[in-house]
Amino acid sequence: MTDTLKEYCRQKVACIDHKLELLLPKQGQYPPVILEAMRYSVFAGGKRMRPVLLMAAADAVNGRGEEYTHVAAGLEMIHTYSLIHDDLPAMDDDDYRRGKPTNHKVYGEAMAILAGDALLTYAFEVMGRQPDVLSDVLLRVIAEIAAAVGPLGMVGGQAMDLFSEGKQIGLQEIEYLHKAKTGALFKASIRAGAMLAGAGEEQLQDLTQYSDYFGLAFQITDDILDVTGNQAELGKPVGSDSKNQKATYVSLYSVDKAKSIAGEAVDGALNTLKFFGPEADILRDLAKYLLSRNN
Amino acid sequence: MTDTLKEYCRQKVACIDHKLELLLPKQGQYPPVILEAMRYSVFAGGKRMRPVLLMAAADAVNGRGEEYTHVAAGLEMIHTYSLIHDDLPAMDDDDYRRGKPTNHKVYGEAMAILAGDALLTYAFEVMGRQPDVLSDVLLRVIAEIAAAVGPLGMVGGQAMDLFSEGKQIGLQEIEYLHKAKTGALFKASIRAGAMLAGAGEEQLQDLTQYSDYFGLAFQITDDILDVTGNQAELGKPVGSDSKNQKATYVSLYSVDKAKSIAGEAVDGALNTLKFFGPEADILRDLAKYLLSRNN
Known part of the structure; x- marks a missing residue:
């Protein structure tokens, strides 16, 4: 990771x-442990990739990425809800996430289901209250x-993933499967940033293509990490794809071939930004970073 | 139920x-059984009360209730998601709902969680696409x-309900608890109809008060039906509140006293409509109907 990217991420993650x-409700009049359960998973050490992508895309367009924090926070709540529900006993049945006990291990299964539901719902409330954006743009976003x-x-x-396990x-x-399960939210994060910042039609098309390549490179490197990664750095056990007989780029090809496809995807991402100047350098660094990430 | 109300409900439910x-996705390219699971519960015989309330409130304001079907359909999807998740083994663990096997009994627990998640999410997509309404009004709604x-x-x-079981x-x-668990969505349905139809501030206030009384009367009559109702008509076992040691108006008072409080709430609802003419007759009939409902 370049120093510029490191500093950018530090600032945006703090923001x-x-x-x-500020946005997540604290202990209210009655609702008991659910607010605590929501906060537990939101503040369990996420990298805030989707908010960072939204802000970086907006910065590439109008340099005002930090203005869209309501929508950015909503994206992180949606991502967190999906992790809480994925980890449930009826789903992937994971006890740890990012080195910490999963939500249902701490709060029980019923509360974990509700905390996920609450985060998903609250995300839409928060996004709907994003200030300083035209209403019709915000509605489309x-x-x-x-x-x-x-x-x-x-x-x-996620449904298809469950359905195809062992097949x-x-x-x-x-x-x-990957486009739906992880790519779609990356794409929406990047397009949301661009649309909120008032991108023109061609800019939006370029950033949409960028997001497709980014999502692909992310998924392939994720598959590779599940084979070559380090449990301590990843915060989750390695080898789970193979254990669960999940189809991945690595199970289909080799690690080397998967790395080479990831490299091509990153080149593709960089190429989509050719009409952008230095204002898109963070997006370029983010794509290149995928090839060296270890978590 | 008056004949006018019966005919109104028949029309609006058909609509x-x-x-x-039309809106719920059919079998797509890949996503397998999840679309079927969503449809299963949406078409399992709901009374469509929230959409009917939205349309009746809009009709009381501008007579164009049927124009707001995207938001109305979203309300029904949200209601259905809440029933699917409430019925899960980790929650109320119900095998039947409206006389049919619950979602997880048919599709399994994992798919039922995802079908609920999908309905909640899809509701916001559909509501965001409501045509012919000003963007800022729709965003507020x-x-x-x-x-x-x-x-x-x-x-x-729902979290508080779980938390207080047996206490x-x-x-x-x-x-x-009741205001949060059932009243809030009734209130939002009625206010949404009023706001979409362009209600003035005083009309909106009156309809908001109406919704508070309506929600209270609904909840009390629900509690009464759990004691005096007929399983065949209700489509669910009676006596479950007492079995689960749930606090209700009946457990706190007697059935007769609860009936008298419900009657007062309905009078209160009617009184809030005193500045409306015959265009609010459906809302009046709906409130009165609560006192005679058997499911």
């Missing part, structure tokens, strides 16, 4: 953490984020 | 069912619906 702290994480996006991908699936299905 | 049929069903609304009420709680807590 989004501050906003999440919210509908697009909802579509990205709904039955034809993230939740659909032989081909490259086309793997690509579809 | 909302048609919209739900969506944020208000999200608030009504979030951690300080419906989900918070002695007082009237103040019961009232708070």
Whole structure:
């Protein structure tokens, strides 16, 4: 990671953490442990990648990425809800996430389901209250984020993932699964940043293509890390894909071939930014970083 | 139920069912059984009360209730998601709902969690696409619906309900619990209809008060039905509140006293409509109907 990117992420993560702290309800009149359960997982050490991508895309367009923190915080709440539900006993049944006990291990299964539901719902309330953006732009952004994480996006991908466990699936299905399960929210984060910042049609198209390559490179490097990674750095056990007989780029190809496909995807991402100047350097650094990430 | 109300409900239910049929995605390219699981619970015989309330409130203001079917359909999807998650083994662990096997009994626990998540998410996408309404009005409506069903609304009420099972709680807590768990979404449905239809400030205030009385009367009659109701008509076992040691108006008072409080709440609801003419007759009939409902 370049020093510029490191400093950028430090600043944006501080900004989004501050906003999440302000926005997430504290102990209310009655609702008991649910507010605590929501905060537990939101502040369990996430990298805030989706908010950072939103802000970096907005910065590439108008340099005002930090103005869109309501939508950025909403993205992080949605991401957190998806992790809480993925970890449930009925789903992946994980006891640890980022080195900490998962939500249902701390608060019980019923409260973990509700905390996830609450984060997903609250995200839409918070995003709807984003100030200083034209209402019709904000409405389009919210509908697009909802579509990205709904039955034809993230939740659909999760359903397909469950459905295909232990089955032989081909490259086309793997690509579809990843696009839905993780790619769609990355794409929506980047497009949301661009739209909120008032990107023109061509800029929006370029950033959309960037997001496709970014999502692909992210997923392949994720698959590689599950084989070559270090449990302490990852904060989760390695080898779980193979244990769960999940179809991945590595199970389909070799680690070396997967690395080379990831490299091509990053080149593709950089190429989509050719009409942007230095204002898109963070997006460039983020794409290049994927090839060296260790968590 | 008066004939006018019966005919009104028949028309509006047909209208909302048609919209739900159009809006809910059918079998897609890959996402497998999740779309079927969503449809299963949406079309499992709901009374569509929240959409009907939205349309009746809009009709009381501008007579164009049927124009707001995207938001109305979203309300029904949100209500359905809440039922699917409430019925889960980790929550109320119910095998039947409206006389049919619950979602997780048919599709399994993991798919039921995801189908609920998908309906909640998809609701926000659909509501965000409501045509023919000013963007800033629609944004306010969506944020208000999200608030009504979030951690300080419906989900918070559900969390408190779990938390207080088997405990002695007082009237103040019961009232708070019901307001959050069921009242908030009724209120949001009625206010959404009024706001979408362009209600003035005083009309909106009157309809808000109406919704408070309506929600209270609904909850009390619900508690009474759990004691005096007929399982075949209700589509669910009676006596479950007492079995689960849930605090209700009936456990706190007697059935007769609870009936008399419900009657007062309905009078209160009617009184809030005193500045409305016959255009609010459906709202009046709906409130009165609560006293004679058997399911």
